[in-house]
Amino acid sequence: MSVTPALRDFLAQWAREQPQRCFLRTPAGRELDYGALLEQSARFAGALVARGVTPGERVVVRVESSPEAVLLYVACLRLGAIFVPANPGGTAAEFDYLLRDADARLAVVSPAQRESLRAVATGDCPLETLGADGEGSLPELAQRSAPAVLSEPVAASAVAALVYTSGTTGRPKGAMLTQANLAANAVALARAWRFSGQDRLLHALPLFHVHGLFVAINTVVVSGAGLLLLPRFDATAVLQHLPQATVFMGVPTHYTRLLREPGLDRGAAARVRLFVSGSAPLLPQTLEQFRDRTGQTILERYGMTETLVNTSNPYAGARLPGSVGLPLEGVAVRVTERAGGATVGTGTVGTLEVKGPNVFAGYWRDLQKTRSAFSADGWFKTGDLGRLDTQGYVWIVGRATDLVISGGYNVYPKEVEAELDAVAGVTESAVFGVPHADFGEGVTAAVVLKPGVTLSEAQLLEQLRMRLSGYKVPKRIVFVPELPRNTMGKVRKDALRASYASLYAAH
Numbered sequence: 386m387s388v389t390p391a392l393r394d395f396l397a398q399w400a401r402e403q404p405q406r407c408f409l410r411t412p413a414g415r416e417l418d419y420g421a422l423l424e425q426s427a428r429f430a431g432a433l434v435a436r437g438v439t440p441g442e443r444v445v446v447r448v449e450s451s452p453e454a455v456l457l458y459v460a461c462l463r464l465g466a467i468f469v470p471a472n473p474g475g476t477a478a479e480f481d482y483l484l485r486d487a488d489a490r491l492a493v494v495s496p497a498q499r500e501s502l503r504a505v506a507t508g509d510c511p512l513e514t515l516g517a518d519g520e521g522s523l524p525e526l527a528q529r530s531a532p533a534v535l536s537e538p539v540a541a542s543a544v545a546a547l548v549y550t551s552g553t554t555g556r557p558k559g560a561m562l563t564q565a566n567l568a569a570n571a572v573a574l575a576r577a578w579r580f581s582g583q584d585r586l587l588h589a590l591p592l593f594h595v596h597g598l599f600v601a602i603n604t605v606v607v608s609g610a611g612l613l614l615l616p617r618f619d620a621t622a623v624l625q626h627l628p629q630a631t632v633f634m635g636v637p638t639h640y641t642r643l644l645r646e647p648g649l650d651r652g653a654a655a656r657v658r659l660f661v662s663g664s665a666p667l668l669p670q671t672l673e674q675f676r677d678r679t680g681q682t683i684l685e686r687y688g689m690t691e692t693l694v695n696t697s698n699p700y701a702g703a704r705l706p707g708s709v710g711l712p713l714e715g716v717a718v719r720v721t722e723r724a725g726g727a728t729v730g731t732g733t734v735g736t737l738e739v740k741g742p743n744v745f746a747g748y749w750r751d752l753q754k755t756r757s758a759f760s761a762d763g764w765f766k767t768g769d770l771g772r773l774d775t776q777g778y779v780w781i782v783g784r785a786t787d788l789v790i791s792g793g794y795n796v797y798p799k800e801v802e803a804e805l806d807a808v809a810g811v812t813e814s815a816v817f818g819v820p821h822a823d824f825g826e827g828v829t830a831a832v833v834l835k836p837g838v839t840l841s842e843a844q845l846l847e848q849l850r851m852r853l854s855g856y857k858v859p860k861r862i863v864f865v866p867e868l869p870r871n872t873m874g875k876v877r878k879d880a881l882r883a884s885y886a887s888l889y890a891a892h
Contacts, residue, residue: 391539391564392571392606393463396423399609406582407611409452412626417452419609422459427532429453429460432523433491434533436511440465442490443547445483445510447471447502449495449517450592450616453524455602457493457515458592462564465539466490469547469559470593473498475854479557481505487547487559487749496521517616541565547749548595550690550795559749560691562599569742570693571603573713577697578659578684580608580632587630587657589618589639595690596664596793601634620646627653634661636793637825640671640683654679659700663688664793665825666781669706685709687779690795691745691758692765696779708778716741719764720773723785726760734782737771738764787878789818791826794856798878801859804852805830808845810838815868816859817878821889827860829888831881833867861888 396419399406404420417425438444444466448454461468469487471480473495480502484492489510494502496514503512514521539545545564549557574580586605590597605612613629615622620642627633635643640662643649654660660675660683667685676682687709688694695718698710712718720735721728729735744765747755759765768788771781789796798816805814812833821827834840842862849858869880 391462391541391543392545392568392603393459393535393539395568395607395609396426396459396463399606403582403609406609408605409455409611410585410613411452412613412615412622415452422456424532425527426456426459426463427535428527428530429456429523430464430533430535431530432527433460433464433466435526435530436491436513438464438466438490440537440539441467441543443467443469443487445469445471445480445487445489445492446515447473447475447480447492447494447498447593448515449473450588450597450614451515451517451519452614453515453519453521454592455614456527457523458598458602460533462545462567463535463539464533465537465543467544467547469549470598471549472591472593472854474856476852477502477505478852479854482556483549484510486549486556493523539564541568542746544746546599548690558751558754561746561749562693563746566693566743566745567599567603568607569715570599570713571607573715573743574600574604574694574697575608577700577713578604578632578661579700580604580610582609584608584610584631584658585629586610586612586632586634587615587623587626588612588634589615589623590634590636591617594664594793595688595693596634596636599693600663600688618642624648624653628656630657632659632661633657634663636664637662637667637671638665638792638823640667640675641823644671644674644678649678651678651680654681657681659684661686663694665790668820668822668825672706687781689767689769692739692741692767693743695739695741695743695767705778708774708780710779711777712779713741713743716743718773718779720771721760723770731773731775734770734772736785737767737769737779737781739767740764787817789816789826789828791818791821791828791860792824792856796828796857801828801830801849801853801857804849805832805845808840808848810835810840811845813868815876815878815881817881817885819882819885819888821860824860827889828857829881829885830859830862831865831868831885832862833865863888 399419400423409417513523544561546562547559686697696710698704717740801816814832818826869877
């Protein structure tokens with residue numbers, strides 16, 4: 386199959402050639418074939434048009450996983466509208482910022498959140514609802530709407546999704562992913578992981594995350610495969626449905642929790658040909674324990690919001706523990722000096738840079754940040770530190786920034802520190818990540834209190850939970866008399882990480 390410029394071309398192909406092939410199933414037995422996917426997504430596109438959405442306009446989607454949520458995503462792709470995923474567990478303030486920055490034309494939220502978010506989605510951004518069971522005003526509108534006429538081609542360069550990723554210096558910024566980015570990466574993954582129409586992916590990832598939305602669904606679409614959609618990750622449910630799947634994708638936390646299930650053994654995993662892990666580093670001991678229990682070696686890959694997936698351990702070949710594998714077809718990876726930017730030799734640690742059709746078009750309405758994210762010769766600077774070995778495998782050794790990846794989610798310390806420092810009685814704080822067996826990294830905060838102030842860890846955590854999404858809230862807060870600093874006055878987070886490296890060892 387050759388690379389085509391837009392994902393909707395693949396949808397049309399499968400709907401035309403094998404309309405009765407199953408695209409999606411739910412544990413309750415609901416099925417959606419490729420023919421129905423094309424017809425029903427056209428109705429959802431009709432509903433978007435009825436609400437005034439035109440190609441290039443932003444649709445912010447803050448809903449739980451459901452077949453209707455998938456239909457809405459596909460409808461945006463086909464219409465040429467820009468899909469903007471939002472965490473349904475985020476705060477109203479985070480949602481408000483996203484709506485305003487994206488200049489959204491329409492917001493779609495779960496029915497239970499409608500009242501609390503109604504005041505946020507005002508003016509030119511109406512609000513529709515979509516529930517986990519398929520209920521809500523948008524599905525009702527889709528049922529009443531005629532299928533949208535989608536004959537006009539969507540340009541390969543058109544922005545398909547706007548995914549917000551925080552920066553270490555402040556507000557989240559929107560990464561513009563084009564139709565070509567999504568299609569090219571999905572084709573490369575389907576080839577690398579040998580997807581076919583015979584595959585069924587057990588999908589338990591959130592649909593607001595790049596992993597669950599693009600890596601999982603798009604790879605299924607381009608290969609004509611199917612997916613079994615779970616409402617959320619639950620280790621017991623995943624284990625129950627593994628015999629119905631050939632592929633499972635998860636984050637390291639999913640695998641550590643599966644390992645706690647007594648029923649995880651070779652028999653349970655016998656029908657699955659591929660287990661994939663991404664979004665956070667997989668501990669070598671997790672890989673080894675999983676292999677001992679199931680006889681299968683998890684395939685680890687490396688990606689990020691701005692580039693989708695860059696590298697993958699091989700399907701057939703050595704899957705090296707601790708390595709994120711080889712660059713995908715069409716993707717180039719190089720390592721450069723952190724200071725000068727010159728390319729370094731094999732085995733030398735430096736900044737990882739990436740080039741290829743997977744690399745995003747830039748940051749939304751921020752030319753300065755876009756320019757600073759690329760080298761003079763057009764390579765994207767990932768901010769990760771790593772090296773290449775003699776076989777071309779990529780090894781990530783750390784991050785140039787202080788990004789913490791916990792349970793597959795990106796947590797940016799500056800955002801958490803700003804909320805901590807705003808608490809009465811707090812002088813300053815530093816947020817960092819240290820090893821955590823379940824989450825990969827545990828978000829941790831060191832806090833300096835003002836003289837005479839008495840605040841407990843529980844009190845601080847309670848305040849943060851009202852201001853931040855759950856995954857951003859520190860797992861632990863430690864109180865220190867002062868933060869370690871270098872001679873220039875900069876906080877030494879490396880010293881903090883070293884001091885508290887064993888904080889979660891007993892967990």
